[in-house]
Amino acid sequence: MAWFTEDDLRAAAGDGSFRRGRDYVDAVGELQPTALGVRAAVRGKDVYEVWLGREKAALVGECGCPFGVEGNFCKHCVAVGLVLLADGAPGPEADLDAYLRSLDQRELVALVLEQAKRDPGLYRQLALRAGSTGAPQVAVLRRQLDTALRVHGFADASYVTRAKDVLDTVRDLVDAGHAAEARPLARHAVELLVDAMGAVDDSAGDVAGVCRRAVKLYARACAVARPNPAKLASWLFQLRRGWPTWPTIDIGDFAEPLGETGMAAYRTLVDDAWHALDGDSDDSDHAVLRAMREQLAKASGDVDTLVDVFADGLPAVRSFREIVSLLRHSGRLDEAIRWAERGVAETRDLSLTELLVESYLDGQRGDDAVELRKADLRSARTRVCYGRLRDTAVSAKVWSGLRPWALDVLPPEELVGALLDDGDVEEAWLAAVKHDCAGTEVVRSRAETQPAEVLAAYRALVTECLSRGGRECYREACVLLKEMASCAERCGESVSGFVASLRMAHSRRPALLDELRRAGF
Numbered sequence: 001m002a003w004f005t006e007d008d009l010r011a012a013a014g015d016g017s018f019r020r021g022r023d024y025v026d027a028v029g030e031l032q033p034t035a036l037g038v039r040a041a042v043r044g045k046d047v048y049e050v051w052l053g054r055e056k057a058a059l060v061g062e063c064g065c066p067f068g069v070e071g072n073f074c075k076h077c078v079a080v081g082l083v084l085l086a087d088g089a090p091g092p093e094a095d096l097d098a099y100l101r102s103l104d105q106r107e108l109v110a111l112v113l114e115q116a117k118r119d120p121g122l123y124r125q126l127a128l129r130a131g132s133t134g135a136p137q138v139a140v141l142r143r144q145l146d147t148a149l150r151v152h153g154f155a156d157a158s159y160v161t162r163a164k165d166v167l168d169t170v171r172d173l174v175d176a177g178h179a180a181e182a183r184p185l186a187r188h189a190v191e192l193l194v195d196a197m198g199a200v201d202d203s204a205g206d207v208a209g210v211c212r213r214a215v216k217l218y219a220r221a222c223a224v225a226r227p228n229p230a231k232l233a234s235w236l237f238q239l240r241r242g243w244p245t246w247p248t249i250d251i252g253d254f255a256e257p258l259g260e261t262g263m264a265a266y267r268t269l270v271d272d273a274w275h276a277l278d279g280d281s282d283d284s285d286h287a288v289l290r291a292m293r294e295q296l297a298k299a300s301g302d303v304d305t306l307v308d309v310f311a312d313g314l315p316a317v318r319s320f321r322e323i324v325s326l327l328r329h330s331g332r333l334d335e336a337i338r339w340a341e342r343g344v345a346e347t348r349d350l351s352l353t354e355l356l357v358e359s360y361l362d363g364q365r366g367d368d369a370v371e372l373r374k375a376d377l378r379s380a381r382t383r384v385c386y387g388r389l390r391d392t393a394v395s396a397k398v399w400s401g402l403r404p405w406a407l408d409v410l411p412p413e414e415l416v417g418a419l420l421d422d423g424d425v426e427e428a429w430l431a432a433v434k435h436d437c438a439g440t441e442v443v444r445s446r447a448e449t450q451p452a453e454v455l456a457a458y459r460a461l462v463t464e465c466l467s468r469g470g471r472e473c474y475r476e477a478c479v480l481l482k483e484m485a486s487c488a489e490r491c492g493e494s495v496s497g498f499v500a501s502l503r504m505a506h507s508r509r510p511a512l513l514d515e516l517r518r519a520g521f
Contacts, residue, residue, distance in 0.1 A: 002081075002084045002085050003054050003057075003059070004054075004059040004081065004085075005085075006082075006085060008059045009021075009059070009078055009081045009082065009085075012059050012060075012061065012073040012077075013073045013074070013075070013077065013078045014073075017067075017072075017073065017074055017075045017077075017078055018075075018078050020075040020078075021074075021075040021076070021077070021078025021079045021081075021082065022078070022079075022082065023075075024042055024044065024075055024076060024078075024079035025079050025082050025083055025086075027042050027043040027044065027079065028040050028041075028042050028079050028080055028083045029041040029042070029043075031080070031083065031084060031087070034051065034053065036053040036054055036055075037051060037052045037053030037054060038051070038052050038053075038080065038084060039051045039052075040080045040083070042063075042076040042079055042080060044065060044076060046065075046206070048063050048064045048065045048068070048076050049063070049064050049161070050062070050063045050064075050068075050076050050077055050079075050080045051063075052077060052080050052081055052084065059081075060073075061073045061074075061077030061080075061081070062077075063076045063077050064160050064161060064164075064206060065206065065209075066205040066206055066208065066209030067209070069160060069164060069206060069209040069210050069213060070209055070212065070213050071213070138181050138184070138185065141169065141181075141185055142184075142185060142188060144166070145166050145185060145188060145189060145192070146188075146192070148162040148163065148165065148166050149162065149163055149166060149189060149192035149193060149196065150192055150195075151195065151196045159196070159207065160206045160207060160210055163189075163193065163207070163210045163214075164210065166189055167186075167189065167210065167213055167214055167217060170182045170185050170186050170189065170217055170221075171217055173185070174217070174220060174221050174224065179220075179221045179224035179225040180225040182221045182225075183218070183221040183222060183225045183227065186214060186217045186218035186221050187218050187235070189214045189217075189218075190211065190214045190215055190218055190239070191239075193207065193210060193211040193214055194211065194239065194243055197211070197243070208248075212248055215248070215249055215253070216253060219253040219254050219257070222254065222256075222257035223256045223257050226257050227257065229257065229258050229259050229261045229262025229265065230261065230262060230265045232254065232257060232258060232262055233258060233262045233263070233265040233266035233269065234265070234269065236249060236251065236254060236266060237266060237269040237270065237273075237292075240288065240292060241273065241285075241288060241289075241292075250295065251263075251266065251292070251295045251296060251299055252295065252298065252299045255299055263296075263299070266296070267296055270289060270292045270293055270296060271293075273289055274289045274290075274293060277289065290309070290312065290313065293309045293312075294306065294309050294310070297309045303326060303327070303330050303332070306326060307323055307326065307327070310322045310323045310326070311323065315346050315347060317343070317347050317349045317351065317352060320339060320340070320342070320343030320346075320347065320349075320352055321343070321351060321352060321355065323336075323339045324336045324339050324340045324343065324352070324355050324356075324359070325355070327339065328355075328359060328362075333359060333362060333363050334363070336355075336359050337356065337359045337360065337363060337365075340352055340355050340356035340359055341356060343356075344356050344372075353372065353376065356369075356372065357369045357372060357373065357388075357392055360372070361392070361395055361396065366392075366395065366396030366397070366398070367396065367398075369392050369395075369396060370389070370392055370393050370396050370398060370402070373385070373388055373389035373392045373393070374389060374406075376388065376389070377389050377406060377409055378409065381409055381410055381411055381414060382410075382414050383410070383414045383417035383418040383421060386406055386407075386409075386410060386414070386418040386421075387418070387421055389402070389406055390403070390406070390422070406418075407419070412431065412432075412435035412437045413435075413437045413439065415431050415435075416428050416431050416432045416435075416437060416438075416439070416441075416442050417441065417442075419431060420441060420442060420445060425442075425445045425446060425448075425449075428442050428445065428446075429442055429445075429446045429450075429453070438454075438457040438460070438461075439461075440461060440480070443457045443458060443461065444483065447483065447487050451486075451487035451488075451490045451491050452487075452491045454487055455484060455487060455488060455491070455493070458480055458481075458483065458484035458487065459484070459498060461480050462477050462480050462481055462484065462498075462502075465477040465480060466502070466506065466512065471511050471515065474509075474511055474512045474515040474516075475515055477512075477515075478515050478516060478518070478519035478521070479519075481495065481499065481516075481519065481521060482519060482520075484498075499516065499521045502516070503516065
């Protein structure tokens with residue numbers, strides 16, 4: 001039997017990954033027993049190797065997907081666990097612990113070395129452990145790191161596994177109090193992984209995930225064993241500038257090792273590069289430097305500085321939205337409103353209008369919010385704009401007096417739709433009859449309570465549908481006929497005469513006659 005329960009799986013993965021893991025149960029390959037668990041391949045965006053095991057009676061899991069590489073118990077681990085729970089564990093295994101303990105040291109060493117000759121993964125792990133045991137052998141570890149991560153031509157499927165082994169060793173060095181030795185190794189790992197990005201098909205994001213982990217590991221080592229802050233700032237700047245997409249570097253992760261001196265140096269490098277941009281500069285260079293400036297501003301916690309950075313992107317809608325959202329979150333509502341008003345005036349963007357309405361209401365300026373919605377309704381006389389005005393006016397507690405005006409603004413078809421949205425089917429039907437615009441939506445709504453009143457409207461809808469021609473329109477007409485027949489039956493009437501007239505009028509349309517037959521007419 002499995003050594004864990006479904007509750008253990010949920011606790012290890014969290015509700016989100018556990019829920020998504022259920023969808024991958026059918027994608028799990030054959031379960032292969034290992035000394036302390038099972039291994040299986042799971043097909044997602046790629047094929048990922050998953051290992052589930054026990055560590056001091058606790059459930060642990062490893063996966064090669066981007067989320068799993070960062071040390072998380074992912075949905076693929078959940079899927080393997082669910083399969084194991086459903087199928088039961090593999091049959092009884094030999095007592096490896098007792099067997100290995102029965103061997104003397106020479107026999108055990110020979111056994112391990114013989115296996116290491118055939119298993120590159122085992123050899124790599126043993127070599128990394130040998131180099132990190134006792135006083136770390138940095139030169140040996142660096143050579144192992146180069147062997148594992150340097151790409152010649154292209155990277156094979158084991159690249160991510162090799163990278164994970166290397167980073168595990170560097171992490172263990174930091175944990176063991178050897179951050180000074182681990183720091184240059186972590187930095188070199190980042191550089192090799194970044195170089196590999198150009199030689200690897202990383203559509204699944206596996207290498208990118210390992211690269212993010214390496215950057216965070218380097219930041220952690222730097223926080224313990226501080227490098228020269230100016231040199232660290234220069235390295236971070238060149239790395240981020242040279243690779244616009246990867247790795248993703250959060251300068252906040254390096255705030256502690258950089259200190260005031262390093263952050264100032266980094267800020268100077270970014271500002272100088274930003275001011276050196278001109279009309280011939282590449283768009284990606286603008287985007288990278290802008291992102292770097294945003295990170296610096298966020299790390300400083302200075303709202304005004306961040307507003308200035310966002311403002312460099314104006315008149316882009318995104319920049320207005322970022323500024324308004326930032327000021328709202330910072331409790332500076334009046335300033336947020338002024339920026340939102342400017343954004344709406346310059347862009348007429350709907351998302352900014354929504355932000356401005358929300359800000360008006362939060363600032364007890366319901367009248368301004370309503371006036372903005374009224375202007376939009378005058379500009380676009382649709383049921384959608386009517387609905388937005390209604391929702392805003394309800395929040396401002398002025399809807400009852402405003403509704404007649406809003407309905408009067410709408411053209412007939414939009415009026416009918418708006419009344420339906422209000423739940424006023426009776427008024428919507430009367431308006432449709434008055435303006436001769438009884439569409440499918442209002443006819444179906446009226447049919448629920450007054451089937452006799454809609455028969456003529458259904459005839460008109462079917463006739464109009466057939467006039468457009470084509471098999472799709474014929475199928476639509478048959479759907480309407482079925483609805484009409486249901487209404488007629490509830491009234492004690494029949495549509496057979498109407499159907500007969502259609503067959504006669506369209507006797508030369510074999511596609512229509514075929515669809516009528518398929519629909520049961």
